[in-house]
Each structure stands twice: as C-alpha cells, then as structure tokens.
Amino acid sequence: MPTLRDITCDVYIDGKPAEKYSQTSVGGKHETYIVAEENKPYTVNLQFGRTGAPSHCVWIRSDGQAVNSASCHGPKLEVAGSRYRLSTNRGQPAWEYRHLVFKNISKIGDSASLENRKERIENVGIISVQVRRQYGPLKVIEEGAMTDPDTFRTFSPLKAIPKKEAELRHISHGTHISQKVSEFYDATKTAIPIDVEEHNYVVFNFKYASREMLRQMGVLPLEQISIDDDLVGMGIDSLQQEIMKLRRKSKFGWAWLRKCKVGNHVRVSSPTEKYAEENVNSYSDPVNGLKRRSSENEVKTRKMKQLLCF
Numbered sequence: 001m002p003t004l005r006d007i008t009c010d011v012y013i014d015g016k017p018a019e020k021y022s023q024t025s026v027g028g029k030h031e032t033y034i035v036a037e038e039n040k041p042y043t044v045n046l047q048f049g050r051t052g053a054p055s056h057c058v059w060i061r062s063d064g065q066a067v068n069s070a071s072c073h074g075p076k077l078e079v080a081g082s083r084y085r086l087s088t089n090r091g092q093p094a095w096e097y098r099h100l101v102f103k104n105i106s107k108i109g110d111s112a113s114l115e116n117r118k119e120r121i122e123n124v125g126i127i128s129v130q131v132r133r134q135y136g137p138l139k140v141i142e143e144g145a146m147t148d149p150d151t152f153r154t155f156s157p158l159k160a161i162p163k164k165e166a167e168l169r170h171i172s173h174g175t176h177i178s179q180k181v182s183e184f185y186d187a188t189k190t191a192i193p194i195d196v197e198e199h200n201y202v203v204f205n206f207k208y209a210s211r212e213m214l215r216q217m218g219v220l221p222l223e224q225i226s227i228d229d230d231l232v233g234m235g236i237d238s239l240q241q242e243i244m245k246l247r248r249k250s251k252f253g254w255a256w257l258r259k260c261k262v263g264n265h266v267r268v269s270s271p272t273e274k275y276a277e278e279n280v281n282s283y284s285d286p287v288n289g290l291k292r293r294s295s296e297n298e299v300k301t302r303k304m305k306q307l308l309c310f
Contacts, residue, residue: 002020002032004029005202007049007201008049009044010045012043012045013102018208019034030202032204032205033207035211036209038173039101039102041178042102043079044078044079053135055133056133056201057134057196058129058131060079060127060129061127062128064119064120065119068082083095084098084177085154097182098180099177100178101177102174103174108174110160111160113159114160116159124158124171125170125172125209126205126208127205128203129206132199132201134195136195158174158176170216170217171209172209172213
C-alpha cells in the first residue's frame with residue numbers, strides 16, 4: 001500500500017487492493033496507475049500514523065469532482081460511496097448514498113450532450129485523495145440539507161467525453177454510481193473542523209484505465225508470446241528436424257509448400273496444386289500422356305526383372 005509521510009492510502013476494488021504500477025512519490029504527492037475493472041465498486045482506505053495532528057480531514061475527488069469528504073479522529077478510515085440525492089428515511093430528510101464504480105467511457109453519458117466542464121475533462125480517470133491535518137474540536141452544522149450546496153455536495157454524473165478527447169488523453173473508463181442504494185446517512189447534521197491546515201499535507205493520485213489502455217501507454221509491458229519449453233532448449237539441428245517433420249505432413253497437418261514463379265511474382269502452391277500441375281499434360285494431351293505412362297511402366301518392369309534375376 002502506498003505510504004507517504006506516515007499516511008497509507010490505497011484503492012480497493014470489489015474488496016481487494018487494486019493492481020498498482022509505476023508508483024512515484026515527490027514531496028507530499030504520490031502517483032500510481034491502477035487497473036480499472038468494469039462495473040466493479042471501489043473504496044478508498046486510509047491509515048494514519050504519527051503525523052503530529054490529533055485528527056485529519058480527507059477529500060475524495062473522482063474525475064475532477066469532490067464525491068465525498070470526512071473528518072477522522074481514529075487510525076483508520078474507509079470512504080465508500082457518494083451522496084446521490086436527497087430522500088426520506090423514516091420521515092426525515094436523508095441523503096441516499098451509492099457506491100462508486102468503474103464504467104467504460106463509451107457507455108457514460110449521451111452523445112447529444114458532451115462534457116464541457118474543463119475541470120472534469122482534464123481529470124477523467126483520476127482518483128485524488130487529499131489529506132490535511134486538523135486541530136481543535138469540530139463545529140456541528142444543523143441546517144437544512146439543501147441550504148448550502150458547498151457543504152452538502154451530491155454526485156454529478158459525468159457527461160459523454162468526445163471520442164477524440166478520450167483517445168488523446170488515453171481515457172478508457174470513468175467513475176459512475178451503482179444502481180443499488182448503499183445506505184442512508186443523516187443529512188441535517190454535519191461537522192467541519194474549526195482549525196484545519198491551509199495546504200494539503202499529502203495527496204494520493206490514482207490514475208485508472210483498462211489493462212489494454214495501460215499497455216498502449218507503456219505503463220504495462222505488451223503481452224509476450226509463450227514458447228514451448230521443449231523448443232527453448234533445442235539446438236539448431238533439432239529445430240530443423242522438427243520443422244521437416246511438420247513439412248512432411250500433408251493431409252491433416254502442415255503441408256510442404258512449393259514456390260511457383262508466375263511472371264515477376266512468386267506464388268506458393270499446395271501439394272494438391274503441385275500434383276495437378278505435374279499431371280495436367282496427361283489430361284490435356286491423352287496420346288502423349290499415354291505414351292509417357294507406358295514408358296514409365298516399362299522402366300519399372302525392367303528394374304523388377306533385374307532384381308528378380310529374370
């Protein structure tokens with residue numbers, strides 16, 4: 001799990017740590033690539049060590065939008081899901097939460113309504129976890145759930161990304177919400193820290209894409225063709241013998257191919273074509289063909305008599 005300044009952060013996909021590649025850390029910023037898994041939910045898990053602060057404030061941004069935030073006084077924190085819409089739970093206003101999932105970018109949004117928000121386009125395919133140290137008690141806000149849109153954010157679905165933009169930025173997936181409701185949280189009360197650092201203490205950026213896209217980007221090596229272990233240990237002579245065995249197979253296996261020059265081009269003919277070419281004159285010229293076959297039979301008969309001492 002990536003650790004920076006005594007804070008550990010990781011993305012879990014469907015309950016398992018994401019595959020991570022090309023991890024780099026500079027100052028208070030860590031970046032890594034992860035493999036996005038289609039329609040799988042993901043969560044952000046943090047562990048806090050000795051940072052010099054009694055508590056921490058965490059913001060989660062997916063594809064350029066803040067999808068969740070939390071204040072943590074304990075050593076661990078798991079952030080799952082995002083507020084989706086205001087609903088009613090037992091007669092009280094409450095936010096409906098849904099899990100965050102990876103979805104193919106071609107299936108997000110409507111082509112008739114393209115994404116034009118710069119912040120979203122430039123950050124599609126990035127999960128950013130921002131952590132700040134906080135001090136002092138928390139201030140509890142008791143207001144209407146829809147009073148302050150900055151305090152009570154809801155998930156804003158990503159619109160369709162133009163195909164050229166997706167190819168240019170190597171975008172294969174985006175963050176969407178699950179069809180199933182996660183759980184309800186009380187939205188009439190929330191807490192914010194009174195004294196929080198002005199700047200981020202650490203930032204973890206997880207850049208996600210499909211395995212195929214990561215290969216195109218050079219993050220993952222190209223798939224290698226596996227070679228039989230028996231062939232790897234063979235010498236040149238043994239390999240040539242194996243090739244000749246394959247070439248001798250004609251009916252059900254590999255066929256010995258014959259090169260035929262036609263004009264300025266070289267054409268490869270199969271054994272069937274070779275047989276037809278050798279016997280074409282016999283069918284096109286019955287008289288000469290019959291004489292040729294008769295002379296061949298006479299030669300065979302003479303050789304047989306010699307062997308049998310006639």
